[in-house]
Amino acid sequence: MKNKVLITLAICLFASYSNYAQSVKFGKIQKSDFAQSYYEKDSTADAVVLYKKKYTHYDYDDITGWKLVTEIHERIRFYNADGFDNATKKISFYTGGEHENISIKAYTYNLESDAIVKTKLDRKEVFIEEVSENWGVKSFTMPNVKEGSIVEWKISISSPYTTYIDDIICQYDIPIKYIECKVEIPEYFVFNFYPTHYYPLNIKKAKSQKKHLTQSGTVNISQNSYSLKQEFIPALVEEPYVNNINNYRAKIKFEIAAYNPRNGVGKLFNTSWEKVTTTIYESSKFGGELRKSGHFKDDLEGILAQSANQNEEIVNIFDFVKNKMTWNRNNGKYTSSKGIKSAYKEGVGNVADINLTLVAMLREAGIKANPILVSTRSHGIPLFPTKKGFNSVVAGVEQNGKVILMDASSKYSSPDVLPRKDLNWEGRLIREDGSSTKVNLYPKVYNLKNVKLNAKIDTEGVLEGLMVTTYNGLNALEYRTSTASQKEEDIISSLESMHKDIEIEQFRISNKDKCSKPISEMLKFTQDNAADIIGNKIYISPLLFLTVNENPFKLEERLYPIDYASPWSNQTTISLDIPEGYTLESKPEDLSLTLPDQMGDYVLKTEFANNKILVTSKTRLNIPVVSSLYYSTLKELYKRAIENQLEKIVLVQQGP
Template sequence: MKNFIKILVLFCVFTHASFAQEVKLGKVSKEELKEKIYAKDSTADAAILYRNIKVSFVYVESKGFIIEREVHERIKIYNKSGFKHGTIVESLYQSNSTRESLTGLKAYTFNLVGDEIEKIKLKKSDIFKEETSKYYKKEKFTMPNLKEGSVIEYNYTVSSPFYSSFNEIILQYDIPIVQQEIKVEIPEYFSFKNMTKGYLAYDINRSSKAGSITFTNKNRSSSGYVTKTDFSSSKIDYKINVSKVQMKDVPALKEEVYVNSMNNYRAAIKYELQYVKFPNSSIENYSTTWESVVKKIYENDEFGKQLDIKKYYKENLSKVLAGKTSETEKLEAVFTHVQARMNWNNIYGYSTDEGVKKAYDLKTGNVADINLMLVSMLRAAGLNAKPVLVSTRSNGVPLFPTRYGFNYVVAVVNTNGKSIFLDATSKYNKPNMLPIRALNWAGRIVNEGGLSSSVSLLPDHKSTESVMMMASISNEGNLEGKIRRNCRDYVAYKFRINNSELAEDSYLEKLEEAYNGIEISEYSIDNKKIPNKPVVENFSFNLEDAAEILGDKMYVSPLLWFTQKENPFKTEKRDYPIDYGYPWEDKHMITIKIPEGYQVEFIPQSINVSVGDGLGNFKYSLSKTPIGLQISSSLSLNKAIINPQDYQGLKDFYTAVIEKQTEKVVLSKI
C-alpha cells in the first residue's frame, strides 16, 4: 500500500520567484477570451486560468476561532462540453444550529462581443440552496450567458465554526490549472497533521508571522445614583504558522479504467487536527491514533448508544427466530428481516439520522440507522456481531487515523470460524456480500468500549458468469440456437441492480443490442429478485450474417459476440492500482453445428496463459466434432485489486486474450 500513496515526481515545481503576481477579480484580458484551446492539453474542454485559495483562522469575540476559506477562480470555457464547469457547488456542513456559511459571492461571465469585452454579473436567481441531509446542504450557482470561449470568474468565502478538520484542499482538477496559489494560516494553538495524496510533486513553503487578538472589556461602577461604564482593551499576541503551495501547469487528472475512485489519486492536502493547546489550558487531544478516533465515534450517542436499544424489536425478533437453532439460521433470519423491512434513504453515515427505534417504526433510515439496528438484533439473537466502519469507494481510502475518512458502517458476525459481513441497505445482496459501494480495501471493526482492528473488505471468492450455447449456422451464414446464462454472486448482484425494475421488453431490447443485434424469443428468467440464488436466463435467438462468406469459404468468430475486441488498458504505464471490485470468471461452452456441404478447414490452436503469480488465467480450446465445433473458454481474474507494478503483465495478458479470441474458424465447401 505504501507504493500506492507515495508521491511520484511527474511535473516541475515552480518557486516563488517564477510565480506570477496575484490576479485581480474582474480584470479579464482579450487574449484570454480569444484563446481557442489550451496549448498544453488540446483535449481540455476548459482550464483554470488562475486559482487562489486562502484558509485562515479568524477570532470572533463570543464565538472563538472560526475558519475562513477564501476562494478565487478564473476558468476558460473552450467548448460546449466545458459548460458543466460553469456550475459551482459548495457542500456546507451543519450540526443542530451550528453551520457553515457561504458569503461575499461575486461572480461574472466574460464574453468577447466584436472587439469589446462583455461582463455579466451573476444574479441572485442563479444561486440555489438544497438540503441534502441532516448534516449537509449544498449551495450552488450557475454562471449566466455561457458560450464557447467564455471566461468565468468568481470569489467567495466559506466560514466554518468546525475547526477540528477543515475541508481537504484540492490541488488537481479534472481540467488543467495554469497557475494556483494555496495559503493556509494556522495559529500556534492548533496542531494539525498534514497528509498528502496523489502523484503530483509540489513543495510546501513554510513560514510564520505575528497575529494578535484584541479583547474589549466593559466595567461598570456605581456612585450614589450614578452608574459609570468604562471600556478597556487587552491584547494577546501569538504566532501564525503559514504554509504556501504555488504551482503552474498542473495537468488534469485523467480517468482510467478499473479505478475504485479517481479522488483517491487526486493531488490534495488534508489537515487533520491532532490537539489544541490554548494559553493556561490543558491539551485537548483529537484524532492522533486509530484507537482515539474509533473511541470518539463509539462514544457518540448516535453510534454506540444505539447498539444497546433493544425493546422496540423484541416482540418481532422472537417471531423471526422461531424454530431457528443454528447460528447460520439465526443470522440469515435476522438479516432477511431487516433487509425486507427497512428501506434505505440513500444517505450515508456512521451516525444514525432518525435513531434506530424511530427508523424501525418508519421502516426507513440512513446506513447507520439500518446497520446498527442489524448489529443490535444479531447480538440479541446470541451472535457475535460488531459494527465495521467503512469508507465507500467514492469517499476514498482512509490511510491515516481520521474520523472524517469514514462515511459508512456495516456489520460483521464471527461464526463457525468465519467472518460474515452484512449490509441490509440493499435489497439485492446476501450475507457475506457487501454492496459494491462498500468494497473499499479495508474497514475497522469496532469492539466494546471503542477498541478497534483493521479488517480486509475485499472478496476472496470469484463471481461467475457462465454461458452455454447450442447453435447452428445456415448456408447463408445466419445463426440460430438456444442460450442458458447463469450469473452468480456479484455478477448476479449487478444484474439485479441494473435490471430488476426494468420491464421485460425494455430489458430484452437492451440485451439484443448488447449481443450484436440478435433477435430473442422464448425468454424466461429464474431468481430475478432472489439474492441468495443465481440469476438464470434461458432464451432462443437468431442472428443474420453471423458468419462472413467469401467465395467458397465461411469465416466464423468462435466466441461470436462474446469476443473481447479491445484492450481496456491503453496507456504506456499505470500509476494507480487496477481495481475490479471482486474476483471474477467468465465461462463459455459453445457448440456450433456447421451447414451441410461445409467442412472445418482451420481452427485456432488452443491456449492456456496466465498472468502474474496466480493473478489471472485464460483457457481457450477448440475442437472438431462430428457435426461441427466445440468451443470452451474461461477468462478469470483472481484478485480484486492488482498492483500497478503488474500493469504491463496484465496489459500483455489482455493482448494475448484478444489476439486468440479474434482468430476465426475457416469453413470451406466440400
C-alpha cells in the same frame, strides 16, 4: 546552438507564466487572454484552469473568537462545449450548528466584435440544496458561457468550525495552468498534514508571525504555513475499474490533532483508531441504539423458532431485516433522528438504522455480532484516524476465526456478499468492550459469470441457438438489483442491443428472488449476418456476438490502481454446429496468457469435432485490486486477448 535556443525558450516560457500568475487580478481580463484556441500543454483539453488561488487562514476577535477564513479565486477558459460542466461550482457547508458566511462574486467574459463583454452572476442564480441532515451545498452555474468564454469567481468563506480545514484540491478533470495555495495555522491548532501520494506536489513548510488585534492590544502569534506554487498540472483522466477517482486526485489534507489555547484547557482529538471507534460507539445514536431490543422481541422469537442451528439463525435474521426495513438511500454511521425503534416500526431508515437493528437482533439471539464502520466508495478511503473517515456501517458476525459480513440495506445481498458501494479497502469492527480491529471488506469468494451457448449457423450466416448465463457473488447481487424494477421487454431490448442486435425469441430468469442461489438468464435467439460469407468460405468470430472488441485501458500510464471490487472469473463455453458440407480450414491460435505473481490468466481454446466447433474461453483475476505497477502488463494482456478473439474461424465448403 540549438540547445541554447531551447533553453532560452524554456526560460522565457517559464517567465511568461510566472508573470501571468503575478498579474492575475480579479476582474482584469485582457483581449490577449482569448488569443489561444487550445491549451498548448494538452491540445485535447475541453477547458483549462488558467489560474487558481486558495488562501486559508485564521482570524481572531474578542467577541466571536477564532474564525477560519478561506478565499478562493479561479479563472477558467473554455475551448468547446464538452468543457461546460466546469462552469458549475459547488460549495459544501455545515448546517447542523452555527452559520457559515459564504460570499460569491463571479463573471463570464466573452470576446465579441473585438470587445470584452462581461456578464455578472446574479444572486438568484445561486442555489442551496440540502444533501443530508447536517450538510448543504451552495451551487451556481455561470451565465452566458460559450465556446471561447472565460469565467472567473471569487469566493470567501468564514467559518466558526476552526478544527476542520477543507481539502486543498490541486488537480481537476481539466488541466491547471497555474495554482497557488497557502494555509496558515496558528500555533494553538495542531493539524496532521497529508499530501497526495499519486501526483507530486511542491509543498513548502515554514513558520511565521501574524498580528492579531485583541482588547488588550496587538498580539504576535506564531503560525505554521504550508504553501504551493505549481504550473502545468495535468487533468486527472478516469478509466474503467476505479473505486472513486477522487481518492487519487492531487490534494492536500489536514486533520486536527489537538487544540492548545494559551489560556485554557487543551483538547486532544482522534489520534488513534481506538479513540475514534470508542468516541463513535459511545454515541447515543450508535452504541446506545444497540441496547434497544424490546420492539423486536416477538419477531425474533418467531425467527428463532424456525431455525435449526446458528447458521440458519444468522441467515434468517438477516433476511428478515432485509425484508422488514427499506433503505431510504441515505448513508450514515449514526442512526437518523427518529432512532431504530421508530425506523423498525415504519419499515424505513438509513443504513445505520437498518444495520444496527441487524446487529442488535443478532446479539439478542446470542450471536457474536458487531457493527463495522465503513467508508463507502463515493466517500473515499480513510487513511488516518478520523471520525469523518467513515460514513456508513455494516454488520459482522465473528464465527470460527472469520467475520461474516452483512449489509441489510441491500435487498439482494447475502452473507459475505456486500454491495459494491461498501467494497472500499477496510472497515473497523467495534466490539462491546470498546476494542476494534480492521476488517478486509473485499469478497472472499470469486465473482463468477458462466456462459454456455449452444447454436448452429447456416450457409447464409444466420445464427440461432440457446444461451444460459449464470451469475454468482457480486455479479448476482448487481444483476438482481439492476433488473428488479425493469419490465421483461426492457431487459430483452437491452440484451438485444448489447449483443449486436440479436433477436430474442424466448427469455427466462431463474432464482431471481432466491439470493442464496446463483441467478441464471436463459435466452433463445437468432442473429442475421452473424458471419461473413465470401465465396465458398464462412468467416466466424470464435466468441460470436460475445467477442470483446475494445481494450478498456487506453492511458499510456495510470497512477491509480485497477479496482475490480472482487476477485472474478468469466468463463464462456460455445458449441456451434456448422453447415453440412463444410469443414474447418483455419482457426485462431490457442492462447494462454498469465499475469505475474499468479494474479490472473486468460485462455482461449478452439476445437473441431463431429461437425461442431467447440470454443472455451476463460479470464480470471485472483485479486480484487491490481497495483498501477502492473498496469502496462494488464493492458497488454487485454490487447492480446482481444486480438485473439478478433481472429476468425474459417469454414470452407468441401468439393463435390
